[in-house]
Amino acid sequence: MTPSEQIKDIFQKLPTDKQNQLLKDLRSLRNKSLTSIEDSSIVECPYCKQTDIFKNGKHKGTQRYKCKSCNRNFKATTGKAFYGIKKRVKFDEYKSIMIKEGLLPLKQMSSRLGISHQTAFDWRHKILSSINRETENFNGITEIDDLWFLYSQKGRQGLKYSRKRGGSKRKGDNDFQVKMLVTMDRKQSTDLSVVRIGRLKSSDIKRKVGEKISKTATLVSDKHSSISAFAKQNNIEHINFKASDHIADSQHHVQTVNNLASRIKGKLNHTLRGVSTKYLQNYSNWFQFYESNKNSNDIVAEVDKIISKNHDAWNVFTNTENFYKRFIKEYSKRTYRCPTKRTWQNQLKDTMTLANLFIY
Ligand SMILES: [Zn+2]
Numbered sequence: 001m002t003p004s005e006q007i008k009d010i011f012q013k014l015p016t017d018k019q020n021q022l023l024k025d026l027r028s029l030r031n032k033s034l035t036s037i038e039d040s041s042i043v044e045c046p047y048c049k050q051t052d053i054f055k056n057g058k059h060k061g062t063q064r065y066k067c068k069s070c071n072r073n074f075k076a077t078t079g080k081a082f083y084g085i086k087k088r089v090k091f092d093e094y095k096s097i098m099i100k101e102g103l104l105p106l107k108q109m110s111s112r113l114g115i116s117h118q119t120a121f122d123w124r125h126k127i128l129s130s131i132n133r134e135t136e137n138f139n140g141i142t143e144i145d146d147l148w149f150l151y152s153q154k155g156r157q158g159l160k161y162s163r164k165r166g167g168s169k170r171k172g173d174n175d176f177q178v179k180m181l182v183t184m185d186r187k188q189s190t191d192l193s194v195v196r197i198g199r200l201k202s203s204d205i206k207r208k209v210g211e212k213i214s215k216t217a218t219l220v221s222d223k224h225s226s227i228s229a230f231a232k233q234n235n236i237e238h239i240n241f242k243a244s245d246h247i248a249d250s251q252h253h254v255q256t257v258n259n260l261a262s263r264i265k266g267k268l269n270h271t272l273r274g275v276s277t278k279y280l281q282n283y284s285n286w287f288q289f290y291e292s293n294k295n296s297n298d299i300v301a302e303v304d305k306i307i308s309k310n311h312d313a314w315n316v317f318t319n320t321e322n323f324y325k326r327f328i329k330e331y332s333k334r335t336y337r338c339p340t341k342r343t344w345q346n347q348l349k350d351t352m353t354l355a356n357l358f359i360y
Contacts, residue, residue, distance in 0.1 A: 038076035046311035079311030173199035197332035
C-alpha cells in the first residue's frame with residue numbers, strides 16, 4: 001500500500017466527527033505550507049524592488065516585512081495574485097484545474113469548488129494578470145502579421161445586447177476589428193500584442209516590438225504598408241509578398257505565424273466562444289505562456305513560480321478597467337462607455353506607476 005492508500009484506509013475507520021476534525025486540520029496544514037512557500041519566495045520589496053528587506057514582526061499570525069529603502073511594510077502576498085484571498089487551498093485547487101483542464105466555464109468552476117460566480121471570475125483574472133510577457137529579442141527570419149478579433153464587450157453591464165458583440169463581420173480595417181500584432185522568429189521567440197482597433201500602424205510595431213527586433217533580422221510579411229514603413233524607418237531587411245500568395249519562397253513565409261494564429265483563434269473564438277476585448281491581452285498572454293511551456297513536465301510549478309514572483313498582478317488586475325479605458329481612448333475611434341464601477345481597497349492610483357504597468 002502507498003502512504004496515501006494507508007492514510008485513506010485509516011481515515012475510513014475513524015468516526016464521523018473525527019473525520020471532520022481531521023479534514024479541517026489537514027486544510028489548515030496545507031494553508032500553512034502554502035504560506036511558508038510564499039514567505040520563502042520573498043526577495044525584494046514589492047514597491048521599490050530593492051532587496052534590502054527585513055522581517056518586521058507578525059500581525060495576526062502573518063509575517064510582516066519592511067523595506068530599508070522606502071520604509072514601507074508589506075506581506076509575502078502584497079501585490080500578488082493571491083493577495084487578500086482567504087480560501088487559499090481552494091484557490092490553489094482552482095489554479096491546478098485551470099492549468100490541467102484549461103479555462104472551463106465559470107459556472108462549472110463555481111459549482112466544483114463551492115465558490116461564487118464572482119469569485120470564480122476574479123480568480124481566473126487574477127491568475128491571468130500574473131502572466132507577464134517576457135519577449136526575447138527577434139533574430140534572423142522574423143515573421144510579422146496582424147490578426148483581428150471581433151470587438152467584444154462580453155460581460156459588460158448596462159449595454160443593450162446588440163452592443164455587446166461587434167455587429168459587423170465585414171472584412172478590412174474597421175472599428176469592429178481589434179488588431180493583434182504577432183511577431184515570431186524561427187527560434188520561437190514570440191510576441192502577441194493587442195495594439196489597436198482599426199488599421200495597424202507602423203507606430204504600433206515600433207511601440208510593441210521595435211526595440212526587440214535585431215538590426216540584422218529579416219522581416220517577412222504580406223504587403224502591409226505599415227510593416228513596410230516600419231522596416232524602412234528602421235533599416236531592417238524586409239521581404240514581402242501578396243497576401244494571396246501566402247509565401248515568397250520556401251524560406252520566406254509566414255506559416256509559423258499562421259499556424260499560431262489558427263490555434264489562438266480556435267482557443268479564444270471557439271473554445272471560449274469569444275472573449276471581451278478588455279481581457280483579450282490577458283487571455284493571449286495565458287495562451288502564449290502555454291505555447292512556450294507545452295513541453296515542460298511540471299507546468300503547475302512554472303505557473304507557481306510566476307505567480308509567487310509577480311507583485312504587479314494585483315495592480316494589473318484591479319486596474320484592468322483603467323487600462324481598457326486608456327486603450328479605447330488612445331488606440332481606437334470608439335467611444336468608451338458604461339465603465340464598471342467596481343473598485344478595490346488598496347487599489348493603486350499613482351499615475352506614474354500605473355503608466356509603467358499599462359499593458360498596451
Ligand atoms: Zn521598498
